[in-house]
Amino acid sequence: MSALFDVVQQGFPEPRDFQRSAMIKLAEGVLAGHKNQMLMAPTGAGKTYLGLRVAHKALKQGKRATFLCDRITLIDQTSMRADEYGLCAHGVIQGRHPREDWSQRLQIASVQTVANQGWPDTDVLIVDEAHTQHSAWVEYAKASSARVIGLSATPFAKGLGNVFSNLINAATMNDLTQSGVLVPMRVLSCKRPDMTGAKVDQAGEWQKSEAEARGMEIIGDVVAEWLRHGEGRKTIIFGATIAHCEELCRQFNQAGILAATYTNDTPDAERPGLLREFRKPDPLIRVLISVEALAKGFDVPDVGCVVDCRPLRKSLSTAIQMWGRGLRSSPETGKQDCILLDHSGNITRFADDYTDIFFNGLASLDQGETLDKKIRKDEPDEKARSGCPECGYKPFRQRCMACGFEIVAKSLIAHEAGEMHEVILGKKKLADDKLHLWHQLCTFARGKDKITRKSGFAKLKFKEWTGDWPPHDFSFERAPHVEITDAVKNRIKSDNIRHAHRRPD
Incomplete structure (x- = not known):
């Protein structure tokens, strides 16, 4: 099956280094016995490209x-x-689509239509936006013999670990920003609704009616701030509800900026025309407003401004999807950055976890699920206003997402960071170097049945002890079995005892 992921394919652009690496990891996963694999690939990493290859x-x-x-x-x-990649011989399963042809060996299908009409014969299923777990494909992925590749920038949803047995990080957002695939995000924290005392729904998010009512109060500020800071850029705005989006649209048009809504209420007949116009280099429609319809997989590279008017308290994945709509590079238009006008407070609520994902990706599907369960609280204004000491980027925590400046925290690590240095924690030597430590952690995890996410345990423990995630070339599957030092065994034991004491009775 490794041939399934060969990297030389006629009709496709040459893969970038991280795309080639991702395909190799998929092949390694197949050889390791994983039928269903999740590929985490941020905005701009080419999920559609990888899936079609x-x-x-x-x-x-x-x-x-x-x-x-x-x-x-x-x-x-x-x-x-x-079609662009030469795969013109494909059918489309979606309503009464003009390209419907169930005899084709490649099908591009809507999950809603498949749920109603049944599955085409398939040996390999590629699921785009796989964090959205429709029961139709989840049941098929578990029950069928087809190999399943899930594609997602944000695999944070509950239960993904029950469907996929292997998580692959194609690249981090920092990797893509440094390589020019993504552009830096320039954040302006603007006036936001006061969500103090707002009611929450059963999932723990603010009720949409509460977010809508409080968001309505600052729409005038949204228009004014866009006129002041948006620089006339092609813009996507995210509102709390359809009614909120419609009122935003009305006030933008009233101010002389041609705007349109793209929501579940937008008639099917109008949708293609709206998108065609918005994709033009100099569209009549400068501002497109949505709740969720444009948050996932909608790619218009020259979008230069995102306005976030949808306050969230738990769903980091939704925030990442929204902000990502403006991060793609567009060399032909000279795009240098993306302006985020934050009228929701999300950028400060999620700053710590977003920074971690930006630089490190996910260690496990369980980690992603935990991040989307976590309730964030609004921070004091003085902390929200703090910026990078080097370039002023906001929000800033340990490391700057704009220029990379990092505050080196005091730690128990006695040596400078470096893979060839001894790893010492406190006064005890754990390993000869970081690779030796990695091999010990992998060996320990593989030998413990109670550790279900074995590679995730090794990665998280490595990060906890060294302060860095293991490099991309530190493979769990290829790590040899080595003798575990007493110092490592004792450290794990003491960690377990410490964590046990923290648990509530």
Whole structure:
């Protein structure tokens, strides 16, 4: 099965280094016995590209493949991409689509239509936006013999670990920013609604009616701040509800800025025309406003401004999806950065966890699930106003997402960071170097049945002890079995005791 992920394919652009690495890791996962794998790839990493390469290779082997989309807006976008890559012989399963042809060995399908009409024969299933767990594909992924590749920038949803047995980080957002695939995000914290005392729903998020009512009070500020700071850039705005979006649209148009809404209430007949106009280099529509319809997988690279008017207290994944709509680079238009006008307070609520994801990605699917359960509280104004000492970027915590400046925290690590240095914690030597420590942690995790997320345990423990995530070339699967030093065993034991004491009775 490793041939399924070969990197030389006619009709496709040459893969970037991180894309080639991701395909190799997928192949390694297949050889290790993983039927269902999750590929975490941030905005700009080319999830559709990677998924269609996998599908193409399956076709070359005489197999059948299905690329599954969770939103109708993504069907034609994916079909267009397939055509660009030379995969013109494909069918589209979505309503009464003009390209419907169930005889084709490659299908681009809407999960809603598949749920109603049944599954095409398929050997390889690629699930786009796989964090959205529709029961139709989840049940199919578990019960069928098809190999399943999940694609997501934010695999944070509950239960993903029950569907996928292997998580692969294609690249971090920092990797993509440094390489020019993404642009830096320039954040302006603007007037935001006061969510003090706002009621929450059963999921723990603020009720939409509460977010809408409080958001309505500052719409005038949203328009004024965009006129002051948006620089006339092509813009996507996220509102709390459809009614909130419609009122935002009305006031932008009243101010002379042509805006439109793209929501569940937008008639199907109007949607293609809206998107075609917005994609133009100099569109009549400068501002497109949505709740969620544009948050996932909607790619218009020259969007230069995102306005966040949708306050959240738990869903980091939703925030990342929204902000990501403006982070793609657009060299042909000279785009240098993306302005985020934060009218929600989200950028400060999620600052610590977003910074961690930005630089490190996820260590495990369990970690992602935990992040989307965590309730964040509004911070004091003085902390929200703090910026990077080097460039002034806000918000700033330990490391700057704009310039990379980092405050080196005092730690128990006695030596300078470096893979060839001894790893010493306190006064005890744990390993000859970081690679030796990694091999010990992998050996320990593999030998303990109670540790279900074995690679995740090794990564998290490595980060906890050294202050850094293991490098990308530190493979859990290829790590040799080594003797574990008494110092490492004792340290793990003491960690377990300490954590046990913290648990409530």
